[in-house]
Amino acid sequence: MKKALRYLLFFLGIVIGLVAIAATFIAVRGIPKEEARRIDLKVAATxxxxxxxxxxxxxxxxxxxxxxxxxxxxxxxxxxxxxxxxxxxxxxxxxxxxxxxxxxxxxxxxxxxxxxxxxxxxxxxxxxxxxxxxxxxxxxxxxxxxxxxxxxxxxxxxxxxxxxxxxxxxxxxGILIKPVAYPTAPIPQPDSTNAVAWGRYNMIQLDCWMCHSKDFLKLDPDVPEKSLGFFGGGNVMKTPDGKDIVTRNLTMDPETGIGNWTEEQFIKAVKYGQVPEGPGLREPMPKFSTLTDAEARSIFQYLKTVPKIVNKVERVP
Structure with a gap:
């Protein structure tokens, strides 16, 4: 029994030592450098x-x-x-x-x-x-x-x-945070007549899903829809004065999300921070005032396709 305990302690000591070495290496190394490619590109300013x-x-x-x-x-x-x-x-x-x-x-x-x-x-x-x-x-x-x-x-x-x-x-x-591969094929402009596809495009560009999913550490950068609590809110962030603020549930659940909101109410919230109930939206939520009504409307149409999540988010005073 004592011999087994000694082996166990010896093994744990090795593991702890390796973890300490790895942690020291990472702390000293910092953010790893990457190989930057030089892209031959000249953009015409039309x-x-x-x-x-x-x-x-x-x-x-x-x-x-x-x-x-x-x-x-x-x-x-x-x-x-x-x-x-x-x-x-x-x-x-x-x-x-x-x-x-x-x-x-x-x-x-x-x-x-x-x-x-x-x-x-x-x-x-x-x-x-x-x-x-x-x-x-x-x-x-x-x-x-x-x-x-x-x-x-x-x-x-x-x-x-x-x-x-x-x-x-x-x-x-390389867990969660890593460089993205440069595209190998052209990426066309989205079809703005397809409201859902266009809405997803606008949502991805604005990174709405990152803040409004459950946890930054449980995001899936490759397939955003696989992120934990996708658009269900509950992610804790900080206001400019250092107070905690919890992101809103943006799924169409009628009780805890925005299922009872109209399209126009959503547009006012996204562009001007005005919500149907209570005080207006606060930072770090930006006011996307230059977003067109059509772009905001497309995001609302996309959100209608997102699975509903029951997650009551308490507003912080």
Whole structure:
């Protein structure tokens, strides 16, 4: 018996030692670097692309990169997901050193798709637009190259992000957070006459499913619909003043979701933060005011196809 206990303790000691070595390695290594591909791409800045790019930038980039003080895409402190670290969105103005002024169109396309910068640095928490159409990617690039005040060169330098051990583990193991493969075939613009398919496209671009599913750590980046509690809400985030806030159930359950909402009520909630009952929506939920009514309506039609989940989410005062 004593001999068996000694063997068990010896085995446990080895396991603990290996875990400690692995943890130390991951902590010191940080976020692993990737091999960045150089994409041969030159985007023509047509009026249509500039207009679409401005809309997409306001929907997809502004919530993280638009600093209310500088009124530019100089980045800011992101406090809504502290479990992933002390996060600062980067300066993406046209500044040649602190921004993206020296980047090629191919560099921008590769980053937007994969999350990998030209030097191989991986941005684990940046949204990867892997399902966005080529035309939408080109529109964003055209806007970032434009003369819009948001992207005018600015020398604001953000502090370095300090990723948590959780983020380092997830990126070093490839669990949940990893670079996305660059597309090998063209991605066409979605058919806007198919309301459900178009709604899914818009939902994926806005990353609605990430916040409104059960848990960031139980998401399925490859097949969002397989995420735990897909659109059932219950994910705990932080408001700008550091208070907990729980995401809403967006399935069509009539008691605990939005099954009793009308299309118009949903549009007002998404675009302006106005809800049928109680106070308006609060940050970190953005107000997608530049989303067209048709785009918001398509998301509502898609949500009607999502399986209902009974999950009563208590609103935090």
């Amino acid at each position: 009026p249509a692309r500039l207009a679409r790019g401005e809309q997409l930038a306001s929907l997809l980039c502004a919530s993280c990169h638009l600093d209310p003080n500088t009124k530019k895409f100089t980045g800011k402190h992101l406090v809504d997901v502290p479990q992933f670290g002390d996060i600062y969105a980067r300066n993406i103005t046209q500044h040649p050193e602190l921004g993206i002024g020296k980047w090629t169109d191919g560099d921008l396309a590769y980053l937007l798709r994969t999350g990998v910068k030209p030097d191989g640095s991986f941005l684990p928490l940046m949204v990867k637009l892997k399902e966005s159409s080529d035309e939408d990617i080109y529109s964003i690039i055209a806007f970032l190259r434009s003369g819009h005040p948001w992207v005018a060169p600015d020398d604001t330098r953000q502090p370095e992000t300090k990723y948590s051990m959780l983020t380092k583990v997830l990126t070093n193991t």
